[in-house]
Amino acid sequence: xxxxxxxxxxxxxxxxxxxxxxxxxxxxxxxxxxxxxxxxxxxxxxxxxxxxxxxxxxxxxxxxxxxxxxxxxxxxxxxxxxxxxxxxxxxxxxxxxxxxxxxxxxxxxxxxxxxxxxxxxxxxxxxxxxxxxxxxxxxxxxxxxxxxxxxxxxxxxxxxxxxxxxxxxxxxxxxxxxxxxxxxxxxxxxxxxxxxxxxxxxxxxxxxxxxxxxxxxxxxxxxxxxxxxxxxxxxxxxxxxxxxxxxxxxxxxxxxxxxxxxxxxxxxxxxxxxxxxxxxxxxxxxxxxxxxxxxxxxxxxxxxxxxxxxxxxxxxxxxxxxxxxxxxxxxxxxxxxxxxxxxxxxxxxxxxxxxxxxxxxxxxxxxxxxxxxxxxxxxxxxxxxxxxxxxxxxxxxxxxxxxxx
Numbered sequence: 001x002x003x004x005x006x007x008x009x010x011x012x013x014x015x016x017x018x019x020x021x022x023x024x025x026x027x028x029x030x031x032x033x034x035x036x037x038x039x040x041x042x043x044x045x046x047x048x049x050x051x052x053x054x055x056x057x058x059x060x061x062x063x064x065x066x067x068x069x070x071x072x073x074x075x076x077x078x079x080x081x082x083x084x085x086x087x088x089x090x091x092x093x094x095x096x097x098x099x100x101x102x103x104x105x106x107x108x109x110x111x112x113x114x115x116x117x118x119x120x121x122x123x124x125x126x127x128x129x130x131x132x133x134x135x136x137x138x139x140x141x142x143x144x145x146x147x148x149x150x151x152x153x154x155x156x157x158x159x160x161x162x163x164x165x166x167x168x169x170x171x172x173x174x175x176x177x178x179x180x181x182x183x184x185x186x187x188x189x190x191x192x193x194x195x196x197x198x199x200x201x202x203x204x205x206x207x208x209x210x211x212x213x214x215x216x217x218x219x220x221x222x223x224x225x226x227x228x229x230x231x232x233x234x235x236x237x238x239x240x241x242x243x244x245x246x247x248x249x250x251x252x253x254x255x256x257x258x259x260x261x262x263x264x265x266x267x268x269x270x271x272x273x274x275x276x277x278x279x280x281x282x283x284x285x286x287x288x289x290x291x292x293x294x295x296x297x298x299x300x301x302x303x304x305x306x307x308x309x310x311x312x313x314x315x316x317x318x319x320x321x322x323x324x325x326x327x328x329x330x331x332x333x334x335x336x337x338x339x340x341x342x343x344x345x346x347x348x349x350x351x352x353x354x355x356x357x358x359x360x361x362x363x364x365x366x367x368x369x370x371x372x373x374x375x376x377x378x379x380x381x382x383x384x385x386x387x388x389x390x391x392x393x394x395x396x397x398x399x400x401x402x403x404x405x
Contacts, residue, residue, distance in 0.1 A: 004150070005200060008157035009193035012164055014354045015321075016185035017344050018328055019165050023181050024341040025331075030260030031253070032165070032324050038335075039327035042264055043389060048320045049261040050385030055313045057254035058288055061247055062295035065090045068243035071236045084300035088293060090247060095289035098251050102280055105252055112245040119238030120195050123219045127202025130226045151364040155314065158361060160196070163246070164188055165321075166253040182342050251288065258284030267395050312374040314365035316381055322358035325351060 022035050030037070033052075037045035068090050069083030078085050098105045164185055203212050206222045215221045219239060223231040259281035262271035273283040328344070328351050344350055369375045 004153055004157050005196050008161050011357050012161040012189050014350050016164050016189055018325055018351050018354050020182040020185055020342050021340060021344050022328060025338055033257045033260045035324050035327045039330040046389050047385045049257050051316045051381050052257050055381055056317055057250055058291040058295055061250050061292040064243045064247045065296055066299055068240045071240045074236055081300045084296055087296045091289055091292045094248050094251050095285060098285055109248050112241055116242045116245045120199055123222050124198035124202035126226050127206035127222045130206045132205055152368055155361050155364050255281045255284035255288045258287055265392055267392050312369040312377040313381055315362055315378040318358050318362035318365055322355055322362060325355040325358055
């Protein structure tokens, strides 16, 4: 299991090197959207932005808001739909904070991230110092997992590492310019890897393998084993802070793809509003917040359906992630003269590793969705985008026909 976390770190590092070249060569607010449009055209870029705006980013925001709501409800229940009420408040509050400007949201993000890292370290250290669970000495050694189980495990390991690629969306705003992107990505992955390994090692020591496998709230169980219910409440607050951290980070970068999309499609020009003095895409943030709130409401009415919608869209994510990796090869061939502040070492070996990893995880995520009879979810998302894309193209064609001459 620990080896899987190390493999996840290595694969994330390879991906970070690929994205460092793409983001430093074409810095801007679009991130993956920019790379996909340059490599494959506006249609592929639109489908990515559609999936990101309707499910990938907004779904993540709503899901994290529900995690926050679930933990806060344990501390103070607001009655019927308490988690949804907390979730909605969090979405509105963080969207408002981001509308105030990038500087304000960045300060909030730094504060929340510091608290989150402190909480993860606290759980890891308590787990390493507390007396081991009886499961550690009493449980038999687990049998070797099947290859399919390892592939599925890597889906969730890399999902946990996920987020490093979001630096591409603020590449034009990173202090130090394009060259700073590589330093930011490498330092982030190094810190995250160390934290994850310490956390898992601490949880293994405190709970044992079987105890860890059965746990549905690992951090709480580790702290509760040492300090009782009071300690568990403190970790509940820490988990809420972690949810806010991830929500805020997703809000910061998510709206930027809406802004980039609007610049390419006249019918979506209303999302192209950017407040330069604040450094934020205002309309993109408002639309993203509205969709996230709608998903929170959907979750309140049909939580199982909401979880299914978010969880089983992973194939869409890995499909476009793979296409971004392939875009590196396409753009090196198509635009060889573009200035590249950074180039991936060991080309083409490392980019091939990244693309093959994405392909493998695409297959695993499809198999996982099919095993739960939810393979249609990703297709529905892409089909919805295709319908909207067709309507946009027809609107553009109609405008061209109406032009004089």
